[in-house]
Amino acid sequence: MLSFIAKRLMSGLLLLVVVTSGTFFLAHLAVGDPTPGLLGNSATPAQQAALRARIGYDQPLLVQFWNWLSHAATGDFGTSWRNFQPVNDQIALRVPVTLSVVVVATVLAAVVGVAVGIVCGLRPGGLLDRGLKLASVVLFALPGFWVSLVLVTWFAIDLRWFPAIGYVSPEESVGGWLRSITLPSVSLALGAIVMVAEQLRNGFLQVAGQDFVRTLRARGLSDRRVTAHVLRNASPAALTVLALLFVGLLGGAIVVEIVFTLPGIGSLTQSASQIGDIPVLLGLTAVTVVFVVIVNFLLDLVLGWVNPKVRDR
């Protein structure tokens, strides 16, 4: 088990290094000279050269990479090229907002998706199952920001149940916080719910048709107990989808946050992307990958607990 954990951690670390390094070179390749974007077109060549020197852009690319990597390894992602604020502070200010939305959406997807998936697995061909099929087709493909625009129109503008925009931090008011992130989370979660439900439903039916389930029934176990066996066997696939969804939701949150004008990493990413603020973009990439690595690690632990074969590998 220890070597299993160590292996997963190493693989997560490798992913982090590969992705952030890749993004570093990709960003420098894509942006080229960042100074016109940062200073605007009216800046003089002298101003541009001064900025280049200040942000270290006049050094060779590999030197810049080494500077960035050696600082990043200690958890310091440098300063923004636009306002020279530490990247860490800017991200730390915004991450709680995005995490609120994404975690609530993931929990919603897990709870509702699992419940719907079980009901559909127990009664395939039933009303809910057919409804799920229809919903999964449409909601799987419709982007979160599209759904959120629809929800804003209905629930915030027409019905006025929830605020259309803005964020309330939980320290200010827990109720206000919940109200402010309900619509964003639900818009993100709808597609995720149907994906989890569909995955679990299919896995459930597949496992239910296996030999050992018949043998469990032949031993006289009640439907409830047999269902528990089937669920445990069907859960790895659904859990894997949930972990993949977390990644997808992090990306989806960026656009949804813009719709609801939430001060999360979405608007930061958008503005950094528009002016070519590479340190901020790299910091954001690293932070999101860290979250993904943590979620994947937790997933591996749960999978190992659910399925003993994984542990022995």
Add this chain to the structure above:
Amino acid sequence: MTAVPTLAPAPLASVKRISLWRRYLRRPLGVVSLAVFAVVVAVAVLAPWLAPFDPNLVDFRLTRAAPGGEHLLGGDSAGRDILSRLLHGARTTLYGAVITCAAGLLLGVPAGVAAGYFGGVADRVCSWISDALQSVPGMIVLLVVAAGTGQDFTVLMVALGVFLAPGYYRITRARALAVRREPYIDAARVAGVTNARILRTHMMRAVYAPIVVQTALTAGIAVGMQAGLQFLGIGSASTPSWGQMMNDGFQTMLTQPLILLWPSIALGVTIAALAFIGSTLADLVSVRSEQPSRRSRGVVRRALAASEHEPSGVHEHDASACALRIENLRVGYATPSGAVKEVVRGVSLDAAPGEVLGIVGESGSGKTQTVFAVLDLLPAGGTAIADSIRVAGREVGRGLLGRSIGYVPQEPMSNLDPCYTIEHQLVEPLRHVNGLSKADARARAREVLVRVGITDPDRVLRSYPHQISGGMAQRVLIAGAVAGRPALLVADEPTTALDVTVQAEVLELLRELQREYGMALVIVTHNFGVVADICDRVVVMKDGRVVETGAVDQIFRRPADPYTAELISASLDDTEGRHELDALARVGGEDEAR
């Protein structure tokens, strides 16, 4: 050499191969969504001719104008004709989707084929990259790419395709792996067909359908992601796009909601059409498992009740002295065409306590269906009716399984739950079905494991199914079946999946347990060697009916039915019971000569 028995499968009716395309056109939802998508494509192609105005022509009088007049849908916040921008936006959308799908396809499919077909290092490297790509939040990296190339949408769409390539990769790899394991691929290799040729002919056929499905799904996602990026303000301002129009409408959502409505509808309808095309295709290549409805079960039940077969088979014992008594059992399945297929057609048989009854027949004779009906464990879609099925004097139903009936399955490894320890799987029914306390259940589980010949019961109890051998797994299953001291033990081909050396031991064990517990043992087999070895009486089945019933030596000596004689002579030479069988047959032959 013995005559080759006529056990060849019944000739299959020639199946008409209907092309995917023609089956697709029979689905109303598929046709509608395809038609909608075709309209979108037509609009995209013909946009320059259809659009009434230049999409970028600014007319200040048109700023946020209401629909009407020359400008059917009004004007946007910059004073441009919305309808014209909508039509041209379809062009941008489809162009992006094509680029993304092409990039995903070109990267994912060859990598998937390579990984699945060649395996080894190629597989490990490609799978790692695919997994890594899936754990990167694509939107952020796309925004990094957009930071420099924001105006150039093609590059961005290619980058999006890279992130969607794992979808293609995974599906292609899985199919390629499946094809690789097919015997005909080995045959082709032995015959000297080159890898390139195999890949071209067989692999392409195997991956074609799933790739089409995947492309419909990927296109839907690509259209959505693309609109999301444009909504964030990425892409050239002079290229009309739905995402950018939505952003424009979003700014004035409260005052002029219509500006937001038009591009939203266009985007929603296009994505839904693509999603429904994909889902209809997926249905046709059966990705989602459909189940027979309850209504079809009623149909089967009525059809079985109406069938007019006379019961076949005889009862040997008095009804009150039977451990198992089946009267006129019929089992049927609903077929996709709506017809009911009757697989057991009026079977009657019985078995007394202390008796070993063999049910023999070729595959498809209905012997396994008969015992599953007794166990009330027919596969989905199967329905059984009978005049009476009694086990130990009680009509079969819930509450008998695990208490009065024990079941030993055919395939040991697939009949243990891989997620639980052996201990859990033995103890759980003892506690919750047979009502033992936790300590008693554990003691009983250990005791019965020792009884079935397991020498280190404590290690086996701690083990998971994948940690023990097939022969040991079968002993565990037998232990589980007899742990509740049933009156009837049903064994379905209990030795077929085992090594020859283990087969005889398992049969011997079953016979010992049957005597020790005074159970009736019903053993389903296609093998007369097993019958000669262990059974007292035999029921011979063919085409869902009992052909003949009798004591074992009588059946061997004077098979009343020519089919029985055929089955006996076809029994394999290398089975353990062969010499007994030969001896019996010899005696039978002499009897006849006399």
